[in-house]
Amino acid sequence: MIFLQDVNDWKNEIIERGKTFVENVKSSRQKAVQVGERFITDGATILTHGYSRTVKTLLLKAAQKKKFKVIVTEGRPECLGYRYAEELSLHEIPVTIILDSAVGRIMERVDFVIVGAENVTENGGVINKLGTYPLALTAVAAHKPVYGIVESFKFARLYPLRQDDLPPSQDETVNFSSVPPNKNTATKDLVKFFNPLFDFTPPSYIQLLFTDLGVLTPSAVSDELIKLCPN
Amino acid sequence: MPQNANLSDVITLISDIKHGKVFSSYEIALRTENLLEKVISEEKWANAKELMQQIKGKIQQVTQSLPLETTATNIMRHILKVIREECDQVSKKKGEGQSLHQLVTADQSEERDYSESHGDLKNCLLDHLTEYKVELETSTENIAAQALEHIHTKEIILTVGKSNTVEKFLKHAAGQRSFQVIVVEAGPLYHGHKMAASLALSGIQTTVIPDSGVFAMMSRVNKVIIGTHSVMADGGLRAASGVHGVALAAKHYSVPVMVLAHMYKLTPSYVCSHEKDTFKMCASPANIIPYSTGPLLNKINVYNPIFDYVPPELVTLFISHQGGNAPSYVYRLLSELYHPDDYELY
Numbered sequence: 219m220i221f222l223q224d225v226n227d228w229k230n231e232i233i234e235r236g237k238t239f240v241e242n243v244k245s246s247r248q249k250a251v252q253v254g255e256r257f258i259t260d261g262a263t264i265l266t267h268g269y270s271r272t273v274k275t276l277l278l279k280a281a282q283k284k285k286f287k288v289i290v291t292e293g294r295p296e297c298l299g300y301r302y303a304e305e306l307s308l309h310e311i312p313v314t315i316i317l318d319s320a321v322g323r324i325m326e327r328v329d330f331v332i333v334g335a336e337n338v339t340e341n342g343g344v345i346n347k348l349g350t351y352p353l354a355l356t357a358v359a360a361h362k363p364v365y366g367i368v369e370s371f372k373f374a375r376l377y378p379l380r381q382d383d384l385p386p387s388q389d390e391t392v393n394f395s396s397v398p399p400n401k402n403t404a405t406k407d408l409v410k411f412f413n414p415l416f417d418f419t420p421p422s423y424i425q426l427l428f429t430d431l432g433v434l435t436p437s438a439v440s441d442e443l444i445k446l447c448p449n
Numbered sequence: 450m451p452q453n454a455n456l457s458d459v460i461t462l463i464s465d466i467k468h469g470k471v472f473s474s475y476e477i478a479l480r481t482e483n484l485l486e487k488v489i490s491e492e493k494w495a496n497a498k499e500l501m502q503q504i505k506g507k508i509q510q511v512t513q514s515l516p517l518e519t520t521a522t523n524i525m526r527h528i529l530k531v532i533r534e535e536c537d538q539v540s541k542k543k544g545e546g547q548s549l550h551q552l553v554t555a556d557q558s559e560e561r562d563y564s565e566s567h568g569d570l571k572n573c574l575l576d577h578l579t580e581y582k583v584e585l586e587t588s589t590e591n592i593a594a595q596a597l598e599h600i601h602t603k604e605i606i607l608t609v610g611k612s613n614t615v616e617k618f619l620k621h622a623a624g625q626r627s628f629q630v631i632v633v634e635a636g637p638l639y640h641g642h643k644m645a646a647s648l649a650l651s652g653i654q655t656t657v658i659p660d661s662g663v664f665a666m667m668s669r670v671n672k673v674i675i676g677t678h679s680v681m682a683d684g685g686l687r688a689a690s691g692v693h694g695v696a697l698a699a700k701h702y703s704v705p706v707m708v709l710a711h712m713y714k715l716t717p718s719y720v721c722s723h724e725k726d727t728f729k730m731c732a733s734p735a736n737i738i739p740y741s742t743g744p745l746l747n748k749i750n751v752y753n754p755i756f757d758y759v760p761p762e763l764v765t766l767f768i769s770h771q772g773g774n775a776p777s778y779v780y781r782l783l784s785e786l787y788h789p790d791d792y793e794l795y
Binding site for chain 1: 724777
């Protein structure tokens with residue numbers, strides 16, 4: 219603890235701390251990747267969902283020393299899966315793109331699933347792109363491990379009990395279809411759209427989280443959060 | 450870099466383990482503890498940093514030669530934590546590892562070097578080691594003392610193969626409760642027979658069943674009590690071959706699985722790949738098909754893996770000398786035993 223008398227000293231200290239924080243945050247992705255690299259084994263088939271830069275960094279780093287295959291979901295409605303697959307294949311990783319709904323069909327060929335996260339909730343669950351929850355459900359039903367790779371600054375003091383507890387981050391009624399639902403203009407407004415960005419995956423479906431603080435089991439996340447805010 | 454002379458004690462230990470002169474985890478633990486006592490009292494080191502470098506060198510040597518032999522490395526890691534704690538106590542500085550709190554407050558705490566010289570360190574460490582040795586020696590009795598909390602009259606307990614810890618546990622309870630034990634043979638060496646004979650001599654009603662009979666008998670069993678080789682960081686087990694099947698049968702019938710594990714069996718590593726971390730170590734295939742079978746052996750592959758991995762969902766409780774813990778709590782026990790910087794030393 220540092221006690222400062224002058225407002226200017228105070229300001230400078232906060233600015234310094236802010237700079238240190240940014241430095242730490244920049245290195246946290248690399249640390250998380252270093253932790254998770256060991257779990258990517260030679261000859262593995264990896265399934266991933268959504269365009270996560272952390273997962274991409276992990277896969278590219280592991281590809282320098284090991285040979286493995288990646289299966290990427292299309293990721294509607296943004297369809298970032300195509301760009302993701304292109305970027306991975308430029309580094310000579312064999313990539314397959316599948317429809318989001320093909321996850322159940324392909325799960326038996328997969329060795330493990332790895333996803334990034336927007337947030338990690340207090341109980342160790344993960345908030346990630348829409349579709350992560352059914353992917354994790356399918357993986358657990360097929361006895362395949364689900365790993366998350368996430369930097370520790372994404373740990374949040376959120377504790378959703380149900381999917382609807384997630385705050386909406388955009389207009390969830392926007393039309394995402396390129397095909398018009400019906401041609402009858404009189405009933406056009408009767409058809410509603412539900413288009414959330416994220417879903418919540420409960421901790422029981424996640425095996426391990428690779429973070430810059432090391433490998434954590436979901437139950438260890440709340441310990442870290444408690445240390446952060448002692449009250 | 451540690452010179453070869455310093456590693457000769459570790460090399461002797463590794464060679465004894467490989468040749469089967471030191472077999473049980475308990476004996477390996479005692480040998481490692483003696484080795485560390487010698488290092489601290491007789492080797493030359495000027496400060497904590499040099500001592501830790503020496504011990505880390507030994508851990509690396511053991512990990513390279515015997516990657517699945519975790520007892521020795523776990524005890525050495527624990528001693529590294531004890532050394533760090535001693536230094537922190539003296540210099541009254543907290544050498545906190547990475548934590549979310551440190552990240553967010555962006556505390557400018559310096560890297561702990563541990564290179565201050567500390568006059569009394571040797572004696573403090575030797576005191577700690579003596580305490581630790583007593584803890585090791587009484588660990589089995591302390592686990593056995595908890596038997597009465599877990600075993601009740603007229604229960605049917607199932608165990609697999611031979612484990613000294615489980616044997617003492619059951620015999621302690623048999624002094625005051627009457628219950629039955631079913632022992633699984635555990636091929637191909639059938640250690641279960643010796644276990645059953647020993648239990649029967651103490652007056653416990655014992656039944657021996659073959660490995661294939663586990664599922665059939667599981668519906669009658671009240672509890673499964675087993676030992677293990679190591680406890681992984683996610684709460685899973687690296688146990689003797691066949692235990693995974695027993696655990697699955699127990700899960701099917703909702704029978705609780707209790708694992709008796711000493712603290713030195715808790716290892717901070719994970720099973721990343723079954724081929725490398727579990728099924729790599731195999732015993733002689735002659736135990737399964739003898740060499741006298743002749744030319745047939747040219748046409749078949751025989752595997753005799755020693756270990757099995759049991760995922761944490763199948764384990765109900767870990768019983769150590771400090772009490773019972775759920776598998777999801779193992780991360781907390783690890784953080785108390787080892788310092789995060791010592792988790793991976795390869």
